[in-house]
Amino acid sequence: MTRRLLHSGSILDADSGDIRAGDVVLEADRIVEVGIGLDGDEGVDCAGSLIVPGFIDCHTHVCFGPAGMDPLRVPRSARALSSVPALQTLLRLGVTTVRDAWGADAGVRLAITSGWIEGPDLLLSLRQVGTTGAIGDVWAPRTGTLDFFDDPSLPDPIFDGADAGRAAVRRMIRAGADWIKVTATGSMALGTGVHDLQLTFDELAAIADEAQRRGGRRVMVHAHGARAAELAARAGAASIEHGTYLDDAAVGAMVENGTWYVPTLSVTQSDPEHAPSGSAEAHRESMRLAIDAGVRIAMGTDCPVRPYSEALWELKHLAAAGLGDAGALRTATIDAARLLGLADERGEIAPGKRADLVILEGSALDCSDLEHRVRQVFHNGTEINR
Structure with a gap:
């Protein structure tokens, strides 16, 4: 050899x-x-x-590019094919493992492992599960269409109630999910409900329990606002994604429950003048609170909110937000591996x-x-x- x-x-x-x-x-x-x-x-x-x-990106969307493509309104083959240049770009930047935060299906992972396309190792969440009216509820009032995707490889993510939440987890796992992505607030990109609570403690706790029961899977929670982040931490979330508006109670709950923070700073820091008003400053303050409290932090980019070619910008934002260069590199290597349960073999x-x-x-x-x-x-x- x-x-x-x-x-x-x-x-x-x-x-x-x-x-x-x-x-x-x-x-x-x-x-x-x-x-x-x-x-x-x-x-x-x-x-x-x-x-x-090799760098590890704990929050990206490899089937959502290129810039200007609306993944909700293109043929399903276009979404999968758009991942080819995205994956190549990430790999050539040194990103060797990614956790897809919804959009990629098991076929994309199969294409990588089979050598049909080039890309990082890929962990899947498939769809972001949430309650009726949450940001994953892709509904058109004109036609009454309930799901623009209509794709068995990306199952229906909508639920209401704890038992229905367990069923949503089972649908995702049946289709190949490694992680369960849950939405607890609205979307900053859509400008709606960033401080909302879009599900109950019982619903999220049931999802976290069901994921754990099914092969020890864990839950990543999209939460911009402090109350959603606090609820998610107490309900058993492994990681809070974004966390733009954290406060002392939220970071305290995250420390108490061992919840990781994946801040995706590029969303607000790469072009702060065009970020939602006050969000850039709030995001940096959330980082300060998290660092001071001892919250564990892992790197995630939320590409293609920013282009895939800018993936490594996240590290300079993490460094500038208080981690320093060594701390930023740790979030993208061994600490990211720890969050993803991969530290035994990478990071x-x-x-x-x-x-x-x-x-x-x-x-x-x-x-x-x-x-x-x-x-x-x-x-x-x-x-x-x-």
Whole structure:
């Protein structure tokens, strides 16, 4: 078996943020050695470069591009085919694992694992489940159409009541969901109901329990407002998505219940002048509260709210919001892997872990211009043609 030697570089310890000189040896899809003075059959000179784990995006939508495409009103094949360039873009930026926050179905994952298309490892949520009138309820008053998708691979996400919530979870799992995505508030993009509570504690607790009963799956909750985030944390959500308007009670509940925060700062920070009024400042304040309280944070971009090519901007926003460069990189590597239940095999550079690696020009941790520093990407031990 060929031993590929990445030598003479600097290696990031994702957990501590420390950088040390060293070599990394890859065999097949695994890291087999990390140390000094190692040998191999093929060499990759990493002098002057920083070797980091492959990035993990915990909140993206790979079937919602390109810009200007309305995924609700195109043929279903267009949604799936639009994922091809999106996945390629993410992978070439060094994003080697993604959790799709709704839109991709099991066929997209099959295409990646079968080698038909190129892309990161893909975890699915399929649809965002919610109550009648919630943002996942795609309803047209003129025609009375209840679901524009009408697609068995993306099942009906609407429920009312705890038992119906359990049934919605079962529909998603039957169609291949790894995670259950729930909407607890309205949408900032649509400008509606960001402080609403669109479901009850009993409904969300039933969903979280049913997901756990079905193979230990967990729940990610779209929640902009503080009361929705607090309710979700107390009901058993694994992660709060967005959390634009958190307060002390919300972050306290998140700490108490071990709930992660996936802030998707790019939504408000990449173009703050055009974000909803006050949201950019509120989002930064939510980050401050979360950091001060000790909430665990993982990286998610919410692309294509911003273009897929800007995915790594999320790291500079996380750094600027109080995590610093080392902390931002941790959210996109080992901490993201911990949230997704994948830390046993990815998220850090260590023997036995999956050979998902990014080689960056220069040895600094600086996250301000990462997309232009990416020199080489290895996904499952294979170098990606950039």
